[in-house]
Amino acid sequence: MAKRAPRADIDETRLVVGERETSAVGVPGVYHAMKTSLEQMGVVRSARTLLRVNQKDGFDCPGCAWPEEDRRHVAEFCENGAKAVAEEATLRRIEPSFFAAHSVDELRGHDDWWLGQQGRLTTPMVLDEGATHYREAGWDEALDLVAGALAGLDDPDEAVFYTSGRTSNEAAFLYQLLVRGLGTNNLPDCSNMCHESSGSALTETIGIGKGTVSIEDIHEADLLIVAGQNPGTNHPRMLSALEKAKRRGATIIAVNPLPEAGLIRFRNPQTPHGLVLGGTRIADEFLQIRLGGDQALFQGIGKHLLEREAEEGGVLDRAFIEGFTTGFDAYAAAVAEVGWPQIEEATGLDERTIRATAERVRRSRGTIVCWAMGLTQHKHSVATLRDVVNVLLLRGDIGRPGAGVCPVRGHSNVQGDRTMGIYEKPSETFLAALDAEFGFRAPRAHGHDTVAAIRAMRDGRVRVFLGMGGNFVSATPDTAVVEAAMSRVDLTVHVSTKLNRSHVVHGRRAVILPTLGRTDRDRRGRGEQRVTVEDSMGAVHASRGRLAPPSGDLLSEVAIIARLAERVFADRPNAPRADWRALEDDYARVRAHIARVVPGFDDYERRIEKGRTFLLPNGPRDARRFDTPTGRAVFTANALEHPRIPEGRLLLQTLRSHDQYNTTVYGHDDRYRGIRGGRRVVFAHADDIRALGFAEGDIVDLVSEWDGPLGREERRAEAFRLVAYDTPRGNAAAYYPETNVLVPLDSVADTSGTPTSKAVVVRLEAR
Ligand SMILES: Nc1nc2c(c(=O)[nH]1)N[C@H]1C(S)=C(S)[C@@H](COP(=O)(O)OP(=O)(O)OC[C@H]3O[C@@H](n4cnc5c(=O)[nH]c(N)nc54)[C@H](O)[C@@H]3O)O[C@H]1N2
């Protein structure tokens, strides 16, 4: 039997701080996965579901975007993948009676964990203006209401269309078509808060906003640098790949302010070795870097390589540099200028250590740099990633086996959504192809990204907000500002699987449209449908859910979009010409459109048959072809930046516990970091805790200090327990989304506009 939904919120007084763990996964991982699954799904459904994760005839795990290996294990799932599945395949249901029993005011008082634990949404719900409760609505009524609001806009730019990264290729493609058909490019997505910095830096330097490696490259690499990423929690299947690389002789360097469990040692539950022995030691070297010090580290590595080249020669790949790149001289001159004291200050590492790391790069036959949010969510993230690329270019480590850039994506189809055109700044090539296919003219003016969308809402310039998945209110920075912004909108609409805060912090009117998830069977007119997704390495494959959907009344995302489009485009001039009814009934027809609009999808249908996977074209990887203005990869000269921490303050990074998926909180533990029973903790160095006049275990408020254009601004997050932790002096860490209230809306990365969630200046205040 599945367990009942909780009645109360997290009780932080029950929080216990214990020892942190030094290895990831292994037997406890499997145990924890099974426990969550059984609580949510019961025995039979658990077994049936978990056996189909990432199998060739099964569904794509809604957890992370790490690729599947081609010969899949019987159970190609990990503890946190199993939690993601259980969260969606839960047997708990939210019926209309739930909304009758709980007012929106009351729901707003609950935490994200409680809201998410109530179960799957089953019925379209409407919140009328001035009403205290959501009421049940039929699909026609709910969709008419949304279509009516969209039709009533004076200007299509008064609507904003957010996307989270679980949306399938098919749904994403139709969604952007609907939005552009309406006449706007206001398509902010979770990427804006995630890997936008990677996209910006890579497009500029190598001509494609994606990684350049395949899973085989990971296995074959000689040196892997994993920077700003916690794979043991967020991409556990990556550890199997690192283990494999390691057994073939690869060296692994972890760069992180925290000694994350998975980076240190990994016990693979899928090999006897992992169960019986102590597992594989993952990192050969752990560089405990200061928050925001990575640009300095990579400049230091580049500087060392250039110095050795000057002294001894034979260090750089001269043929590659001359044949395939530009900008080398300016880069070399820039890093020659940077002094070691500045590099040491920024990184907290000494010159000798950095030179030793650089020697490993020099000796490596092929180097891959993997990264995630620790590198993308800083003010100088784009510059940091440009400097990562610089180091790889020096050694010709792009576009050959076992080498390249590997931004490790978050949401399972966030990369595919971008490929499908979910982007506020679409290229002219994409728009022209869309115009030709659908006989209309898509708007050219750029739209709002996430932060710009919040500003527009805050300033009363948005009348309709539609979220295709996700939890905009909890995921975005500056919670108080966002909550006020949402409430200024006339109509807020969410296409969702589960209840979350964005449903209860709403506009004047609100609509919830419940939808199918990855694990659910999707039967439409032409029979059972599959969808497709693209993983972090540009591989596309099909996904098909098999479970009975949570209610007979759910529509897929594709069907919801198609029905909305049919309504809003009924008698509209210059609307895209598409047979929406037919598309809803047979997703192969959507794929046929995609194949004609998006490069690399020719013969789409055949290439996903029988569980097959195909790789999208990737210029740098396939042929050292760089789609930049000069046709060459670009070395860049970047001024060295790093965060300064004012006296008596800490620099706070906001990160994920082991028991959450972004704003979806699975449970109360962060096992690897030794936290049980609660989430309101702040990790800091024992000496900092003492120096700031506190003791371990004290409950403090976190007050962020931000010097904005109008002077000093302060934001407060209340009641966090101080935990002494192994982190560099001056650095602290606490969980997101609770800390989003501290991140100023205007504090964003240069060029990419990503909120600086890994660098918030805070002071601690006694309560
Ligand atoms: N189970 C689970 N899986 C997930 C998610 C989840 O919430 N739960 N989220 C998904 C999503 S959308 C994403 S984007 C990814 C996120 O995956 P991660 O990026 O691994 O997630 P974070 O928890 O933000 O961890 C950031 C890591 O970077 C380190 N770090 C922070 N600042 C710096 C820095 O300045 N320099 C360096 N070198 N390191 C730094 C932190 O100590 C931490 O280890 O995971 C995806 N997978």
Ligand SMILES: Nc1nc2c(c(=O)[nH]1)N[C@H]1C(S)=C(S)[C@@H](COP(=O)(O)OP(=O)(O)OC[C@H]3O[C@@H](n4cnc5c(=O)[nH]c(N)nc54)[C@H](O)[C@@H]3O)O[C@H]1N2
């Ligand atoms: N402070 C701070 N803020 C951050 C980050 C950070 O590290 N620190 N990380 C940022 C990152 S990397 C990201 S990606 C964003 C995440 O931002 P989002 O993607 O907006 O947030 P999620 O929590 O992943 O969204 C969860 C909701 O998605 C819905 N959902 C789940 N599956 C489906 C589905 O199949 N279809 C539909 N329609 N809905 C579904 C459910 O209703 C669930 O409540 O947050 C960002 N915010």
Ligand SMILES: [Mo]
């Ligand atoms: Mo993400």
